[in-house]
Structures are given as structure tokens and as C-alpha cells.
Amino acid sequence: QKEVEQDPGPLSVPEGAIVSLNCTYSNSAFQYFMWYRQYSRKGPELLMYTYSSGNKEDGRFTAQVDKSSKYISLFIRDSQPSDSATYLCAMSRGGYSSASKIIFGSGTRLSIRP
Amino acid sequence: EAGVAQSPRYKIIEKRQSVAFWCNPISGHATLYWYQQILGQGPKLLIQFQNNGVVDDSQLPKDRFSAERLKGVDSTLKIQPAKLEDSAVYLCASSTDRGSGELFFGEGSRLTVL
16 A cells, blocks of 8 residues: 555646545654645646644645545635646655655646636 | 756666766755656655765665765766666755755656666
């Protein structure tokens, strides 16, 4: 069993729709939860970062962490064609450096239709 | 602020040949990472440096891969001899280790092994 599971998609939705992206994980030691966005032929860039459980909102993006279920989500409201990208969830155990041992999901490819 | 620089962007070699990738992290970032991203998968950590020292190289195939970080700044990743399954994008990332868990990625070096 992989430590982090993510549906690869592809997911295609019309512009303006609410998008829900999800990951599950098996290691209860994960404390830091992140979502990265990766455009084609580019490196990933950090979109959202959450420590432990709870919600975090940033503009049109909301990240949720449910540690009891080992489940994290990213919601995109009022989706735009510019949101078309691959979304990678990532998790870390923390320790000496919170950026240590970051493990990525396989990514969900999202396409927003105009 | 200049981002993470990587070169070359693209490289095509035949199996059993050698290749080297170079990375210059963001100025002042103490931690440097090399990730391997195979098509359709999430990035997999190969090696993590903290200044000059290696923090984690547990997933680096040491019989063919080597990496060094010169004077705690630039880094080189070498593959010798290359195998077909090494075809991937090699991503370099750096971070400040201020606890944000944010990695700054370069655009990657795309390797094709024929």
C-alpha cells in the first residue's frame, strides 16, 4: 500500500464549477499537509499548506485535513481555465525540519473547460 | 528574487551512457532536494542536503546515481550508467527550513534514455 493515494483523473469540469480533489494516506505520523500545482513542463509550486487538522482558506482555494479519517481535500471555487494543471498532494512527518521527508501523491490532472 | 535554476532542460542519451544535471538553489536556502518524477507519477525524493551534508539518500540508487553539493550552494546529480527506466524529469528544489514546508522547485531536467 502506498503511503499517499491520489486519484490520477483526468478530471474535466466546466468553468465556474466547484472542484474537489482528494488524497488518502496511511501514515498517522504525517503532520504537515500541502497541495502543489504543476503546470505542464514546469516544476510544482506550493498552493496551500496546513498543519495538523482543520480548514484553511485562501481566495478561491480551501484545504481540509481530517486526520481521524486520514483524508485531505482541496476545493476550488469558481474554477477558471487557468486552474487547468496537475494537483499534487504532499505530506511530511516533520522533525528536525518540517520540509523533511515530503512525500507526494501521484497527482490529479484537472482540466477546466471554458 | 531569482528562482531555482537547473540545466540542461532536456537531455537524450543512450543506455549505459552517463549524464549530469546541475542545480543552483535560491540564495540563502540551506536545504536542497533532488526529486525524480516519472511520467504520470508524483515526485520521488532521491536525496536531501542540509548545507553540505546529506540528510536523506535512502531512495537514491547508489550503484548508478551520485550527488554532491559544492560549498553548500550548487549541486550536481550524476547518473552512470543510465538505464531505460531512468527516463524521467529530475527536479531540484530548495527551502529555507523556517517551518513552512514550502519547497521552491526549478523547471526540471527532462531525461530520455534510448
